[in-house]
Amino acid sequence: MRKEGYQFSALPLALGxxxxxxxxxxxxxxxxxxxxxxxxxxxDPERNVPVEPDAILSPADGRVVVITEEPxxxxxxxxxxxxxxxxxxxxxxxxxxxxxxxxxYCPGRFYAALRERASTENEQNEIRITMAGGxxxxxxxxxxxxxRRILCWKAEGDAVARGxxxxxxxxxxxxxxxxPLNTEIVVRRGQQVAGCSTILARWKG
Numbered sequence: 491m492r493k494e495g496y497q498f499s500a501l502p503l504a505l506g507x508x509x510x511x512x513x514x515x516x517x518x519x520x521x522x523x524x525x526x527x528x529x530x531x532x533x534d535p536e537r538n539v540p541v542e543p544d545a546i547l548s549p550a551d552g553r554v555v556v557i558t559e560e561p562x563x564x565x566x567x568x569x570x571x572x573x574x575x576x577x578x579x580x581x582x583x584x585x586x587x588x589x590x591x592x593x594x595y596c597p598g599r600f601y602a603a604l605r606e607r608a609s610t611e612n613e614q615n616e617i618r619i620t621m622a623g624g625x626x627x628x629x630x631x632x633x634x635x636x637x638r639r640i641l642c643w644k645a646e647g648d649a650v651a652r653g654x655x656x657x658x659x660x661x662x663x664x665x666x667x668x669x670p671l672n673t674e675i676v677v678r679r680g681q682q683v684a685g686c687s688t689i690l691a692r693w694k695g
Contacts, residue, residue, distance in 0.1 A: 502528070531660075534581050537686035539653035546673060546691040547585045547653055548683040549629045550665035551578040556606065557679055562628060562668050568675060570667045570690060571609060572683060574659065582657045582665055583686045584619060584650040586627050592618040593646050600633055608632055609666055615640045617656060625693075630666040631659050653686040 503525035509518025540547065549572075556571035574580055598613040613633040620626050631640045642657040650656060659665070669675070673691045677683060683690065 500525075531576065531580065533579060534655075535579065537583075537653065537684065539686055540689055542689070542692075544693040545652075545689045546627065546667075546669065546693070547583065548572065548677075548685050548688040548690045549582050549585045549656075549667055550574055550683070550685045551580075552665070552683060554677050554679050554681045554683060555664075556609075557675060557677075560668065562626075565626075565670065567668050567670045568673070569609070570669070570675060570677070572665045572667070574663045574665065579685060580659050580663065581655055581685065582629065582631055582659065584652060584654045584656050585629065585667060585690060586619055586621055586625075587652040588619040588621040588627075588650060590617060590644050590646050590648045590650060591620040591626070592616065593642060593644065595640070595642075598633075608634065608664055612664075613640065615642050615657070617642065617644065619650060625670060625672075627670075628668040629656075630668075631657055632664040632666060633659060634663045 502521045506518045506521030506525055509521060552572040552574040554570060555573045556569065558569055560569040561567060594616045596614050599611050600613065609632060615631040616628060618626060618628045631642065633640055639660040644650060644656045667690060669691055672694045674694055675691045677688065677690055
């Protein structure tokens, strides 16, 4: 459980309990439900990290909605987009081990995260990880129409382990992953993935 869950749920839980004690069953029950949902949303379960050295992990829980070819700074590669509903865990994790070579926040719009234009036009935070061999992987934390807060817990120069927590997006959102062409994507569109547990792709060779 993230500490924010306790912070944001304390007031509705307290007011809900007070409402029930005073006989305001409808409003008290609604506030209790809201407080419990906030606790559920901010859950942060431990995950087993796959040990395969060629594995690239999913950085988020959710459903794969896009797999497409897309260059990054003129380098050919592919993008995998994962949609996170309000029922998914919203903690983002590092898909590979390496060093954070770039963190860039871009303000933008708040289109529904399922829409393709969200990848380019919505508020987002870009995190690039450079591996020991020089390979580069990039993830984008993208806000949706409900999510209005992107949290990044890492800074440029930080070392990260594969599967390590790097940030969080509050409420419905989207996480994109950019991979170079010397990877083989092993998930399919429509597949449910789990952050840190699901193998998203593998390095070739």
